[in-house]
Every structure is written in structure tokens, then in C-alpha cells.
Amino acid sequence: MTNWGRFILRRLIRVVVVSLVLLTATFAAVRLVPGDPAQKIIGMTTDRTPAEQAKALARAHRDLHLDRPLVVQYFENLRDGMTFDFGRSFQTNQEVRSVIGDRIGSTLRLAAGGTIVMLVVGVPLGVIIGALTNGRRRWLETVFSGLSGFIGSIPPYVVAVVGIYFFVNMWSIFPRIPDGSLLDDVLPSLVLGVGPAFLLARVVRIDTLDVLNQDYVRTARSKWLSVRRLYGRDVLPNVLTPALTIAGVLFASLLGGAVVVEGIFGRNGLGSTLINAVQIGDYPLVSAISLLFGFAVVVVNTVVDLTLAAIDPRTMVAT
Amino acid sequence: MTRRKRSRIRAFAGTPTGIAGLVLLGVLVVVAAIGPSVWGDKATATDYLHLYSPTTGSHFLGTDGSGRDLFARTLVGTRLSLLLATGSVAIASVLGVLLGAGVASVGGRVQRIGATVIDTWLGFPSILLSVLVITVLERGAGAAMIAVGLSFAPFFARLTLTSAAAVASQDFVSAGRLLGLSRRRLTTRYVLSNIIDQLVVAIFSTFGQCLIAISALSFLGLGVQPLVGAQERFSIDWGVLLDQGVKNFSAAPAGALGPAFAIAIAGLAFGWFGDGLARIFNPRLTLRRLTPRVEPTRQTQTESAT
Amino acid sequence: MTDAALEISDLEVSFGTGKHRTTVVHGVSLRVEPGEIVGVVGESGSGKTLTAMAATDLLPAGASRDASVWRFRGIDLLAASRSARATAFGGKIGVVFQDPMSSLNPARRVGAQLADTARQWGRRSRSEARDDAIDRLRRVRIAAPERRVDDHPHEFSGGMRQRTMIAMGLMTTPMLIVADEPTTALDVTVQADVMALIAELNQQEGTAVLLVSHNIALVSEVCHRVVVMYAGKIVEELAADHLAEHARHPYTRALIGSVPTLEADLSRPLTAIDGVPPDPGQLPAGCAFAARCPSVTDRCLIETPVLVNGVACWVAT
Numbered sequence: 001m002t003n004w005g006r007f008i009l010r011r012l013i014r015v016v017v018v019s020l021v022l023l024t025a026t027f028a029a030v031r032l033v034p035g036d037p038a039q040k041i042i043g044m045t046t047d048r049t050p051a052e053q054a055k056a057l058a059r060a061h062r063d064l065h066l067d068r069p070l071v072v073q074y075f076e077n078l079r080d081g082m083t084f085d086f087g088r089s090f091q092t093n094q095e096v097r098s099v100i101g102d103r104i105g106s107t108l109r110l111a112a113g114g115t116i117v118m119l120v121v122g123v124p125l126g127v128i129i130g131a132l133t134n135g136r137r138r139w140l141e142t143v144f145s146g147l148s149g150f151i152g153s154i155p156p157y158v159v160a161v162v163g164i165y166f167f168v169n170m171w172s173i174f175p176r177i178p179d180g181s182l183l184d185d186v187l188p189s190l191v192l193g194v195g196p197a198f199l200l201a202r203v204v205r206i207d208t209l210d211v212l213n214q215d216y217v218r219t220a221r222s223k224w225l226s227v228r229r230l231y232g233r234d235v236l237p238n239v240l241t242p243a244l245t246i247a248g249v250l251f252a253s254l255l256g257g258a259v260v261v262e263g264i265f266g267r268n269g270l271g272s273t274l275i276n277a278v279q280i281g282d283y284p285l286v287s288a289i290s291l292l293f294g295f296a297v298v299v300v301n302t303v304v305d306l307t308l309a310a311i312d313p314r315t316m317v318a319t
Numbered sequence: 320m321t322r323r324k325r326s327r328i329r330a331f332a333g334t335p336t337g338i339a340g341l342v343l344l345g346v347l348v349v350v351a352a353i354g355p356s357v358w359g360d361k362a363t364a365t366d367y368l369h370l371y372s373p374t375t376g377s378h379f380l381g382t383d384g385s386g387r388d389l390f391a392r393t394l395v396g397t398r399l400s401l402l403l404a405t406g407s408v409a410i411a412s413v414l415g416v417l418l419g420a421g422v423a424s425v426g427g428r429v430q431r432i433g434a435t436v437i438d439t440w441l442g443f444p445s446i447l448l449s450v451l452v453i454t455v456l457e458r459g460a461g462a463a464m465i466a467v468g469l470s471f472a473p474f475f476a477r478l479t480l481t482s483a484a485a486v487a488s489q490d491f492v493s494a495g496r497l498l499g500l501s502r503r504r505l506t507t508r509y510v511l512s513n514i515i516d517q518l519v520v521a522i523f524s525t526f527g528q529c530l531i532a533i534s535a536l537s538f539l540g541l542g543v544q545p546l547v548g549a550q551e552r553f554s555i556d557w558g559v560l561l562d563q564g565v566k567n568f569s570a571a572p573a574g575a576l577g578p579a580f581a582i583a584i585a586g587l588a589f590g591w592f593g594d595g596l597a598r599i600f601n602p603r604l605t606l607r608r609l610t611p612r613v614e615p616t617r618q619t620q621t622e623s624a625t
Numbered sequence: 626m627t628d629a630a631l632e633i634s635d636l637e638v639s640f641g642t643g644k645h646r647t648t649v650v651h652g653v654s655l656r657v658e659p660g661e662i663v664g665v666v667g668e669s670g671s672g673k674t675l676t677a678m679a680a681t682d683l684l685p686a687g688a689s690r691d692a693s694v695w696r697f698r699g700i701d702l703l704a705a706s707r708s709a710r711a712t713a714f715g716g717k718i719g720v721v722f723q724d725p726m727s728s729l730n731p732a733r734r735v736g737a738q739l740a741d742t743a744r745q746w747g748r749r750s751r752s753e754a755r756d757d758a759i760d761r762l763r764r765v766r767i768a769a770p771e772r773r774v775d776d777h778p779h780e781f782s783g784g785m786r787q788r789t790m791i792a793m794g795l796m797t798t799p800m801l802i803v804a805d806e807p808t809t810a811l812d813v814t815v816q817a818d819v820m821a822l823i824a825e826l827n828q829q830e831g832t833a834v835l836l837v838s839h840n841i842a843l844v845s846e847v848c849h850r851v852v853v854m855y856a857g858k859i860v861e862e863l864a865a866d867h868l869a870e871h872a873r874h875p876y877t878r879a880l881i882g883s884v885p886t887l888e889a890d891l892s893r894p895l896t897a898i899d900g901v902p903p904d905p906g907q908l909p910a911g912c913a914f915a916a917r918c919p920s921v922t923d924r925c926l927i928e929t930p931v932l933v934n935g936v937a938c939w940v941a942t
Contacts, residue, residue: 021439153587223742
């Protein structure tokens with residue numbers, strides 16, 4: 001088998017293993033809930049006759065596989081997870097799959113927007129500051145690490161509140177009521193991406209300094225390439241390797257931020273749905289959405305690994 | 320005072336951000352201690368003649384929809400926010416270190432599986448983990464504290480595991496193994512005594528993040544559940560205040576901005592203080608600060624090799 | 626007099642600014658004629674590499690250069706802008722560095738790294754540059770260059786990488802090749818190979834070579850002229866064939882003495898030089914070599930010798 005074949009196989013195995021860990025964790029979480037989760041349905045949906053009530057309870061038991069031995073429950077749960085069949089929401093009786101289908105678009109746009117802001121701001125900023133502070137401009141280094149540490153440590157929901165205050169209330173740059181245009185995604189994406197962007201820029205600056213002092217950059221300088229060629233071909237690809245690794249880690253926290261921030265912007269996405277589901281104990285929705293988020297993190301990290309291998313084939317051997 | 324201690328204090332004093340963090344933390348602790356008793360009445364007194372009042376001489380941040388003073392409420396919220404953050408850091412560090420040491424002391428295949436679980440746990444967005452834990456427990460301040468503690472525990476577990484691996488590869492540990500000491504005894508004897516410094520730094524850098532996470536949970540209605548009446552002053556944290564503020568954002572934006580800034584400042588204070596501590600415990604960083612910045616790096620690299 | 630290939634006079638190289646400023650190369654003048662092979666010899670820290678890097682505009686960040694004359698193929702570089710220096714050097718110089726393992730970009734294919742110069746300075750198209758790369762790889766005796774051109778550097782051996790570095794210099798028609806310890810990191814069997822290649826280029830193409838090395842035996846074999854550096858200064862400058870018999874500076878003689886030759890009596894230990902060189906940033910008064918010199922006099926400890934008739938020594942002149 002080729003190096004690539006082996007590498008992809010190893011990464012796929014890891015995705016499967018981590019997905020199993022996630023499925024097991026969500027299974028354990030829901031099973032640990034005190035009392036009968038099926039009873040919760042009764043509390044949520046009213047106006048039923050006693051006979052209907054008993055039928056509904058039995059169906060809930062069946063949906064959650066509560067009528068089977070624990071081991072069987074576990075494997076049924078695994079099967080449900082793999083086919084992404086989580087039954088119906090306790091609250092609305094809607095299929096979990098269709099609820100997710102309705103809400104996922106908004107969250108995807110938000111996460112993608114935040115990631116774009118993180119990469120488009122973070123990488124160039126880090127490279128530029130790195131190039132400017134290579135062996136000189138100590139003051140810029142101090143200012144930048146102070147500033148980036150400050151911005152990077154502010155949680156996204158605080159950024160959101162401050163952002164809405166200035167950009168919506170004071171300066172009216174963005175509409176108060178979402179109008180369905182792409183503009184609705186801009187402020188939330190900026191809010192979500194700005195913190196990770198500065199954290200990324202910190203790391204990229206240090207990597208840039210490191211790369212600029214590598215022997216192969218001296219080789220490139222000895223070829224007198226244009227600045228565009230030098231940075232584009234010799235510096236950037238080597239900076240991207242560690243930058244993408246960090247971006248993968250930051251993506252997880254960005255996704256977490258999206259969960260918190262959706263409500264502030266009045267977005268009806270997976271995050272706000274999840275929070276609502278937790279508040280009322282709608283377990284099928286809770287486990288499905290958490291699994292989906294966990295899976296997204298695993299997939300993104302795998303994509304990062306594959307991209308790294310494409311940029312620098314040595315990483316295939318190392319891991 | 321030992322020489323080492325004195326030089327450490329000097330190293331800390333040499334970091335302006337560390338000092339700033341320490342001062343800010345001092346202020347926060349004082350506000351937390353006296354908050355509910357000093358500003359409690361003002362924070363809970365309703366004034367229906369001054370609803371959604373803007374900033375005035377008597378109301379620094381204005382008032383909310385019941386005429387309660389928003390600045391006083393923010394100050395009162397300090398206590399619960401800090402207490403819950405402390406609790407969750409305690410849970411995270413104790414649990415994490417125990418787990419890391421446990422995984423480090425078993426070895427072999429079990430250790431690898433343990434490490435994979437810790438890394439998966441670590442890679443999972445912490446807010447989602449907290450949300451899952453709260454699903455299991457009943458919503459409330461205690462649940463939020465446990466949830467945040469659990470979601471930050473893998474951080475300490477990884478730290479312990481990594482240090483254990485580093486220590487285990489050193490010669491004196493190999494010697495100890497040759498002498499027949501068990502892996503568990505080696506772990507506790509050498510690893511724990513070696514990571515105290517790193518642990519202290521980690522606790523303070525995690526503190527701010529835990530506070531931010533707890534506030535997020537309260538903000539989402541999954542953490543602190545505010546009581547009404549006389550107990551209110553002890554049952555509001557910045558997250559709850561932020562939630563109330565965001566709900567009335569157009570009428571009184573200060574209601575959200577106050578707690579938002581409080582959370583940001585507290586997070587920053589812990590971060591700065593943690594950085595200062597890290598400089599103390601990491602002499603390499605301190606050294607870099609004290610020696611002239613420009614060193615002939617290329618020269619040492621190319622010339623020393625010739 | 627025709628223009629020298631490379632010429633630099635009264636070169637000073639310093640690190641830092643203000644009170645942290647340390648000067649490590651002191652008033653070095655160097656001239657490489659077209660077609661000439663000049664060797665710069667010295668111990669670690671003698672400033673030989675920095676001299677070569679300063680003359681070719683490759684100083685590391687944080688280092689600064691000062692000189693009274695600086696010309697490359699007759700073009701004045703002292704007042705030239707960065708882009709003017711790029712036009713002067715671009716495509717006309719090849720540089721081979723000490724460590725072949727780190728001097729090639731690990732993230733790029735070998736062929737692409739070779740093609741850079743041809744694309745930028747030879748105005749070649751992508752496919753022409755690739756053909757050139759294959760041709761030059763063959764020229765430096767890389768087997769199956771059509772296939773290896775798409776390899777990444779980590780798939781090459783150390784000797785292959787060093788030959789690739791030379792091939793990189795050959796993508797255009799360079800006037801000067803600067804080789805900084807080109808064989809130090811290589812196996813003994815590969816060393817001769819690489820040096821033969823450099824010498825061959827000099828003979829066939831008339832390319833001038835500036836060879837920096839700590840190895841005086843190697844330098845005396847291939848060079849026309851040798852410059853000996855000690856603690857940031859030139860102590861002796863002489864024709865390579867005079868090295869064995871006519872070296873005058875005690876340091877040069879000590880260097881020669883530390884080289885094993887076929888004629889040497891193997892039962893006697895090699896003459897090694899006792900002690901360590903001073904920090905070129907903090908030179909003592911008088912001659913920098915005085916502390917280690919076997920023929921030191923009182924004058925050597927007080928007065929700094931200057932380079933006269935190719936040697937900087939009170940005893941030798």
C-alpha cells in the first residue's frame with residue numbers, strides 16, 4: 001500500500017474510534033439521567049386520554065430502547081448513531097433528523113464564517129507581524145503580544161454584546177432585525193472569529209520568525225526571488241503546517257462559541273436548539289446535536305491532518 | 320526567605336502584566352467579599368419611578384426594568400462568579416491530576432487507551448461537554464460548577480500525563496525501576512513533586528477560562544438560577560446579569576455591558592496573573608527578558624558547527 | 626584592471642545596536658577575480674562565514690554590515706537599493722550552504738526549488754524550467770533525474786542534496802559560486818565528489834568560487850588563493866601553492882601542522898593549537914592570537930598587527 005493509502009486508513013480508523021467514544025459518552029450521559037426519561041414526554045405533551053398516554057409512554061420506551069437489556073440498548077444506540085436515527089423530539093414530536101435538517105444551515109454558515117474570519121485575519125496578520133519583528137522592532141512585539149492576548153481572551157458572548165452595542169445600536173452598520181441577506185452572517189462571523197484570529201496570529205507570528213531563520217529561507221534569499229515568491233512558496237507553506245494544527249484546535253472552541261452566541265443574535269440554529277433542548281430535557285435532540293458537533297470537530301481535525309500531509313508529506317510518516 | 324524565593328518574586332515583579340493581574344485580582348477578591356453586604360440593598364431595591372434610567376449621578380450604569388441599580392448588581396455578582404469558578408477549578412485540577420496520574424501509572428495498552436480518551440475529551444468543545452453534564456444533573460449553580468470542572472479536567476490530566484512521560488524517560492526513574500520500585504510509586508514520588516510548579520501556573524490560567532465558561536452557562540439559563548427577594552443578592556452571578564441585560568438590550572444596554580466587561584476583565588486578570596506566574600516558574604522566559612534581545616543566532620548556528 | 630567578480634573592502638559586521646552593539650568582523654577586505662577559486666580558512670567563530678554572507682547580502686536578521694567598497698561584477702552595491710542588488714545578484718550567483726539537510730525547503734519538490742531561479746531570472750516558462758532542472762540534476766550526477774525532480778528533499782541523501790544545491794546555482798549561468806563549508810556535513814566518500822564537481826565547474830565554465838572552510842587541506846587542494854581568518858580579522862593571505870612552504874603567520878603554520886599528511890610521521894601526535902580563540906566581539910589589546918602563539922613577543926601583546934604584504938604579524942615581518 002502507498003504511504004497515502006496507509007495514512008488515510010489510519011486517519012479513518014481514528015475517526016471511527018473517536019466516534020465510538022463520543023457515542024458511548026452520549027449514551028452514558030442520557031442513561032445516567034435519574035428517573036425514567038420516557039416519563040418526560042408525558043410531561044411535555046398534554047391533552048391525551050389515559051389510553052393514549054400509556055401508548056405514548058410505550059412508544060417512548062421503544063424509541064429509546066428502554067425496554068431492552070442495557071447491553072442491547074447500547075448496541076441499538078450505536079446503530080441509531082451510525083444511521084443517524086435519533087427518533088423524535090419529546091417536545092414537538094418532530095423527527096430529530098428533520099429538526100437538525102432545518103437548523104443546520106444557520107449554524108454551518110456561522111461556523112464557516114467564523115472560521116474564514118479566523119484564517120483570513122489570523123494567518124496574514126501573524127506572518128506580517130512576524131516579518132516585521134524578525135530581529136528588530138521589539139516594541140511592536142510587545143504591543144502585539146499584549147493586544148492579541150487581550151483580544152484572544154475575551155469570550156465570544158462578551159464580544160457579541162459589545163459588537164451589537166456599537167455596530168447595531170450606536171452606528172447602525174448592521175440591521176437590527178435580520179433581513180435574510182448574507183449581511184446577517186457578517187457580524188456574528190466577525191464576533192466568533194476575531195478572538196481565535198488573534199490567538200492564531202500569535203502562534204503564526206512565532207512560527208514565521210522560526211521559518212524566517214531557517215536555512216532554507218536563506219537559500220531562497222540567495223536566489224533573490226521576489227518577495228511574493230519568497231513568502232508564497234518558501235515561507236507560507238511552512239508556516240501553514242503549524243498554523244493549521246492550531247486552527248483545528250481553535251475550531252473546537254469556535255464551535256462552542258457558536259452554541260452560546262446564536263441566541264444573542266436571535267439565530268435559530270443547532271446551538272440555540274441544543275440549549276432549549278437541555279432546558280426541557282429533550283434527550284434525543286441533546287444527544288443528536290452534541291454528537292453532530294463532536295463529529296464535526298473530528299472531521300475538521302481529520303481534514304486538517306490530510307491537508308498537512310498534502311503540504312508536507314513528512315507529517316504522514318511522523319504520525 | 321530563600322534565595323530562590325526572592326529571585327522568583329523579582330522575576331514576577333519584572334512582568335508588568337503579572338503585577339496588573341495581581342492588583343486586579345486583589346480588587347476582585349475584595350469586591351467579592353464585601354459585595355452583597357455593601358451593595359446588596361442597592362442592587363435589589365426596586366424603583367418604579369426610574370425604570371431603564373440612563374447613567375446618572377446616583378446610578379453609574381443606569382437602572383434595569385425594575386429600577387434596580389445595574390452597577391451595584393454587577394458588583395454583587397462578583398462573589399458568586401468567583402466562588403463558582405474556584406469550585407470548578409478545584410474539581411478540574413483534583414480530578415484531572417488523579418486521572419492523569421492513574422493513567423500514567425498503569426502503562427501499556429490501557430495507558431494508550433486512557434491517553435486517547437483524555438485527548439478526545441480535550442478536543443471536544445468544553446461548552447458542549449458542560450451542556451451534556453447539565454443534562455444529566457439538575458440545572459443549577461452546583462451542576463454548572465461540576466460541569467465546568469469536568470470539562471476542564473482533561474487539561475490537567477494531559478499535563479500530568481505529559482510530565483509523567485517526561486519524568487519517566489529520565490535516568491533516575493530507569494534506575495528506580497531497575498531497583499524494583501513499582502511504576503505507581505515512581506509516579507507519585509517523582510511526577511507529582513515535579514509538576515507542582517506547572518500545576519500552579521495551570522490552575523491560574525484555567526481560572527479565567529472556568530469563570531468564562533460558568534458565566535456562559537448561567538447566561539444560557541443552564542447555570543445559576545436566581546432567587547427572588549432577600550436571597551437574590553447571593554444568587555446572581557455575571558452570567559445571569561448578562562442574560563437579563565441582553566433581554567433588555569435596546570432599553571438599557573449597560574445592563575449587558577456591565578457584566579460583559581466584568582467577565583472580560585476577570586478573565587484578563589487571571590490570564591495576566593497566570594502569565595506572570597509562568598515567567599517565575601519558567602526561567603528560560605525570564606532569561607530572555609533580561610538579556611539583550613539581539614543575539615547573533617545565525618552566527619552561533621553556522622559557526623559553532625564548523 | 627578588469628572588474629573583480631566580487632569585491633568588498635573594510636568590511637565590519639556587527640550585531641545589535643547602541644550599547645549592545647558587538648562587532649565580530651573587523652576591517653576585512655576580500656576580492657575574488659573572475660575564474661578564481663579563493664578559500665577562506667579559519668576556526669569556528671573566526672567570522673569567515675559572516676564575511677562571505679555579508680559580501681553576498683545574506684546576513685541573518687539582526688546583523689549589520691559596513692564597508693568602504695562593495696561591488697559584484699563591477700556593480701556598486703553600497704548605495705544600491707534592494708531591488709538593484711537583486712538585479713545585480715539574481716541569477717549570477719549560486720550559494721551552497723553547510724548543512725544540506727536544512728538548506729532545502731522540506732515542503733517543496735526538489736524540481737520546483739531548482740526552477741525558482743530560472744523562472745525569476747532566466748525568464749523561462751514552467752516547463753522549460755523543469756527541463757532545465759532535470760538537465761542540471763543530471764549534470765551534478767543525480768541518477769534518474771526525470772524521476773527525482775519530483776521528489777521532496779527528505780527522499781534525497783545528504784550528498785545528493787548538496788549536489789542539488791550546486792545544481793540550483795547552475796540553473797542560470799552564475800559568475801560566482803559561494804560554498805560555505807560545502808563538505809563538512811557529508812560523509813568522507815561523498816566529500817571528494819562534491820569538491821570535484823565544484824572544481825570542474827570552475828575549469829569548464831570559468832565560474833569564480835569563494836570557498837569557506839575550516840579544512841585547510843581541502844582549501845589548499847582546490848583553491849588558487851587562500852585567506853586565513855582569525856577572530857574576525859584576516860591574518861594572512863597567500864597563493865595556495867605557497868601554503869605548505871611559505872606560510873609566515875604562526876597561526877597559518879599551526880593550522881597546516883594540524884593536518885595529517887601521507888609524509889607525516891604517524892607515531893608523533895599532530896600539532897594541535899592549544900587554547901581557544903578570543904571572542905571576536907571582545908578582542909584583547911595587541912594581536913588576537915598572542916595568547917596561543919608559540920613565538921609571541923612583548924610587542925604582540927600591546928600593538929595590534931596590521932596586514933602588510935599578505936601577513937598580519939610582528940614576528941613574521
